[in-house]
Amino acid sequence: MNPTGxxxxxxxxGAPDMIRLVRRKGLSxxxxxxxxxxxxEFLRWQAFDKSARVACHSAVGVIELMPIADDRQFAFKYxxxxxxxxxxxxxxxxxxxxxxxxxxxxxxxxxxxxxxTAIRTxxxxxxxxxxxxxxxxxxxxxxxxxxxxEFQAIxxxxxxxxxxxRLFDADPAASAKLAANVVGQGLKVRTFESIAEAVxxxxxxxxVTAAKTQATILTPEMIxxxxxxxxxxxDCPGKTELHRGVLEAGPVFVEFEPQTRLEGDIxxxxxxxxxxxxxxxxxGQASGRTGASQVTVFDSVGFALEDYAALAFMGETAAxxxxxxxxxxxxxxxxxxxxxxVLRDEAAAPxxxxxxxxVTA
Amino acid sequence: MNPTGxxxxxxxxGAPDMIRLVRRKGLSxxxxxxxxxxxxEFLRWQAFDKSARVACHSAVGVIELMPIADDRQFAFKYxxxxxxxxxxxxxxxxxxxxxxxxxxxxxxxxxxxxxxTAIRTxxxxxxxxxxxxxxxxxxxxxxxxxxxxEFQAIxxxxxxxxxxxRLFDADPAASAKLAANVVGQGLKVRTFESIAEAVxxxxxxxxVTAAKTQATILTPEMIxxxxxxxxxxxDCPGKTELHRGVLEAGPVFVEFEPQTRLEGDIxxxxxxxxxxxxxxxxxGQASGRTGASQVTVFDSVGFALEDYAALAFMGETAAxxxxxxxxxxxxxxxxxxxxxxVLRDEAAAPxxxxxxxxVTA
Numbered sequence: 001m002n003p004t005g006x007x008x009x010x011x012x013x014g015a016p017d018m019i020r021l022v023r024r025k026g027l028s029x030x031x032x033x034x035x036x037x038x039x040x041e042f043l044r045w046q047a048f049d050k051s052a053r054v055a056c057h058s059a060v061g062v063i064e065l066m067p068i069a070d071d072r073q074f075a076f077k078y079x080x081x082x083x084x085x086x087x088x089x090x091x092x093x094x095x096x097x098x099x100x101x102x103x104x105x106x107x108x109x110x111x112x113x114x115x116x117t118a119i120r121t122x123x124x125x126x127x128x129x130x131x132x133x134x135x136x137x138x139x140x141x142x143x144x145x146x147x148x149x150e151f152q153a154i155x156x157x158x159x160x161x162x163x164x165x166r167l168f169d170a171d172p173a174a175s176a177k178l179a180a181n182v183v184g185q186g187l188k189v190r191t192f193e194s195i196a197e198a199v200x201x202x203x204x205x206x207x208v209t210a211a212k213t214q215a216t217i218l219t220p221e222m223i224x225x226x227x228x229x230x231x232x233x234x235d236c237p238g239k240t241e242l243h244r245g246v247l248e249a250g251p252v253f254v255e256f257e258p259q260t261r262l263e264g265d266i267x268x269x270x271x272x273x274x275x276x277x278x279x280x281x282x283x284g285q286a287s288g289r290t291g292a293s294q295v296t297v298f299d300s301v302g303f304a305l306e307d308y309a310a311l312a313f314m315g316e317t318a319a320x321x322x323x324x325x326x327x328x329x330x331x332x333x334x335x336x337x338x339x340x341x342v343l344r345d346e347a348a349a350p351x352x353x354x355x356x357x358x359v360t361a
Numbered sequence: 362m363n364p365t366g367x368x369x370x371x372x373x374x375g376a377p378d379m380i381r382l383v384r385r386k387g388l389s390x391x392x393x394x395x396x397x398x399x400x401x402e403f404l405r406w407q408a409f410d411k412s413a414r415v416a417c418h419s420a421v422g423v424i425e426l427m428p429i430a431d432d433r434q435f436a437f438k439y440x441x442x443x444x445x446x447x448x449x450x451x452x453x454x455x456x457x458x459x460x461x462x463x464x465x466x467x468x469x470x471x472x473x474x475x476x477x478t479a480i481r482t483x484x485x486x487x488x489x490x491x492x493x494x495x496x497x498x499x500x501x502x503x504x505x506x507x508x509x510x511e512f513q514a515i516x517x518x519x520x521x522x523x524x525x526x527r528l529f530d531a532d533p534a535a536s537a538k539l540a541a542n543v544v545g546q547g548l549k550v551r552t553f554e555s556i557a558e559a560v561x562x563x564x565x566x567x568x569v570t571a572a573k574t575q576a577t578i579l580t581p582e583m584i585x586x587x588x589x590x591x592x593x594x595x596d597c598p599g600k601t602e603l604h605r606g607v608l609e610a611g612p613v614f615v616e617f618e619p620q621t622r623l624e625g626d627i628x629x630x631x632x633x634x635x636x637x638x639x640x641x642x643x644x645g646q647a648s649g650r651t652g653a654s655q656v657t658v659f660d661s662v663g664f665a666l667e668d669y670a671a672l673a674f675m676g677e678t679a680a681x682x683x684x685x686x687x688x689x690x691x692x693x694x695x696x697x698x699x700x701x702x703v704l705r706d707e708a709a710a711p712x713x714x715x716x717x718x719x720v721t722a
Contacts, residue, residue: 007451008451014688015689015691015692015693018692019692019704022704049417051415054426054428056410056430056435056463058432058463058464060463060464061463061466062466063428063461063463063466065415065426065428065437067415067417067424067426069419069424071419074417074424076439078437078468080461080465080467085697088465089368089697090368090369090697091691091694091697091700092697094466094467094468094690094691096468096690100424100439102417102421102422102424103421103443103449104422104441104443104446104449104451105422105423105441105442105443105446105455106451107439107455107457112690112691114691114692115692115700115703115704118700146698147694147697147698147699147700148700150700150701151700151701171698174698177696177699177702181699181701181705327375328375328376328377329375329376329455329457329473330376330451330455330473330475331376331379331380331475333452333508335538336447336450336451336452336453336508337508337532337535337538338508338538338542339452339479340479340511340512340542341538342380343380343383343384343388344542
């Protein structure tokens with residue numbers, strides 16, 4: 001028996017809720033909170049049932065489902081990647097996700113993840129850079145100045161200590177937008193007309209381009225000793241950003257190796273090309289950077305565990321701020337074996353009468 | 362540019378909406394509509410990008426994601442299976458799903474699928490029985506009288522011509538509930554104390570039990586010449602209902618072979634055990650039943666294409682009846698490359714100012 005309204009609630013956080021949440025909590029606090037949560041979950045790596053995401057490719061883009069679970073919660077994200085969506089006036093990436101109880105399968109949180117993905121991707125990049133970049137890194141080149149770029153800028157300012165951005169985008173309006181968005185926020189910003197110029201002298205190079213092609217955004221001659229490469233945009237089969245020589249310039253770190261072999265920049269490399277999973281570095285089980293002049297590469301594709309962490313953080317923050325609404329996602333039957341009963345008028349339900357309930361007209 | 366409110370709408374059909382939709386359209390019309398749609402989509406089998414579902418198993422249940430797409434629409438279902446959920450006052454199966462545009466990745470429909478799964482599973486069973494059972498079938502044994510059972514009863518009455526039900530459930534209250542629910546609906550109902558008695562003389566035997574075990578609901582000595590076995594409950598690894606001798610009694614038909622090999626009753630059989638995909642029978646490319654005394658078996662596990670069909674039917678019916686609400690699932694930026702801009706007060710947004718918009722205090 002379970003009276004109406006007694007099922008575990010599903011909380012819905014739509015786009016307006018999430019905008020309100022991030023404004024009230026503060027973007028910096030959200031990025032830092034998600035970063036802390038990502039680190040915590042990465043240290044529990046073995047506790048998760050992990051699988052490469054399921055991708056459905058078309059000529060114009062990809063739609064993916066990214067599931068993960070531990071013994072308490074199941075999470076998944078729906079996310080697309082359609083580089084030409086701006087022609088439809090739509091974002092390249094749109095996403096939402098769900099947290100559910102493993103014990104019962106009941107969905108507990110349905111959450112927009114478009115804005116949240118931008119936050120978690122930047123948080124993940126910063127977590128990796130904290131472990132892999134030179135501690136005195138202050139200058140970052142940002143190649144690709146689209147929807148994700150400001151979030152990278154803020155995350156690296158707050159969590160890594162970046163104070164100067166060197167911008168490049170094939171669309172100068174995108175760089176102008178980024179520069180305008182971060183005015184007065186403690187970041188010196190310069191825009192360049194070529195990738196090579198933008199990259200010159202940077203401590204960290206972040207690539208976040210969107211084209212679904214085998215692009216060569218970074219070539220070996222651009223790479224300087226001590227650089228950390230944060231390669232975010234090469235994240236599905238046929239979509240890469242780094243010349244293979246860049247991958248050979250230093251140790252390569254990945255999120256979840258089986259997924260990155262398919263989707264990351266290392267898809268260009270032989271199957272035995274050596275990589276290290278980042279969680280091992282965070283856990284002290286593998287070396288990260290071993291010297292100031294070493295080049296390090298984070299071949300990031302985005303892994304379900306980051307969304308698990310972000311969903312958990314957003315769900316907790318929404319509860320703390322009183323944001324979000326309850327959805328009735330599951331029909332509530334008096335008797336869960338009597339789903340059919342929800343279709344009847346309560347007053348006339350024979351099944352209830354048969355169990356001796358009082359029937360009133 | 363895309364002013365607020367101009368993104369393609371995502372329609373939300375929650376549980377109360379779906380109950381209203383099914384009451385207004387009528388359960389029989391919904392089952393028939395979904396059955397028609399399933400047949401239509403099964404005839405387009407080659408047009409779909411199919412994959413076995415992604416399952417996350419725990420000691421107490423399973424949570425699954427079931428994606429599928431053609432060149433126009435992507436669909437997925439979230440569904441759990443937790444046989445002991447009644448102890449928490451929750452249904453064994455809870456589900457929801459999404460339809461999205463392949464062209465842009467935009468989600469267009471978010472829909473409860475708990476009630477809808479009951480409808481589509483019954484519709485699928487009836488579609489298979491119409492192709493495989495003897496046309497003069499009038500008596501159905503229904504083994505397992507839980508949440509799915511009434512939907513099977515109504516579907517087989519409407520679409521197959523069943524006029525008499527022979528019930529068995531380990532829990533007599535479940536049979537009493539089913540009997541009460543279908544009173545006065547043109548079905549003669551008898552309840553039995555053993556499976557063997559319930560099955561005796563039936564034209565069709567439907568098994569819809571929930572236990573996540575290698576059960577042996579039907580054994581070879583219960584099977585009579587000419588029977589059609591509609592095995593619905595054996596649908597994940599370690600969860601079966603049929604003795605292997607039942608599977609050897611006649612040709613076995615399945616939805617999507619790679620998935621059924623893992624999840625269906627045929628998981629007990631060698632990898633080369635012969636099966637026929639049902640779409641081939643519907644398309645006239647393979648034989649179904651070849652004689653009145655033949656035994657036929659539909660080893661049903663539930664396939665994503667059935668949910669695609671059900672989502673499409675429910676979305677169209679909701680539009681026709683004016684049911685459902687619009688969600689704002691994706692943050693609407695004036696410029697899709699300026700996601701960061703949604704976090705600013707419009708009046709103070711430097712990025713807009715930089716593009717020459719009038720700034721007012």
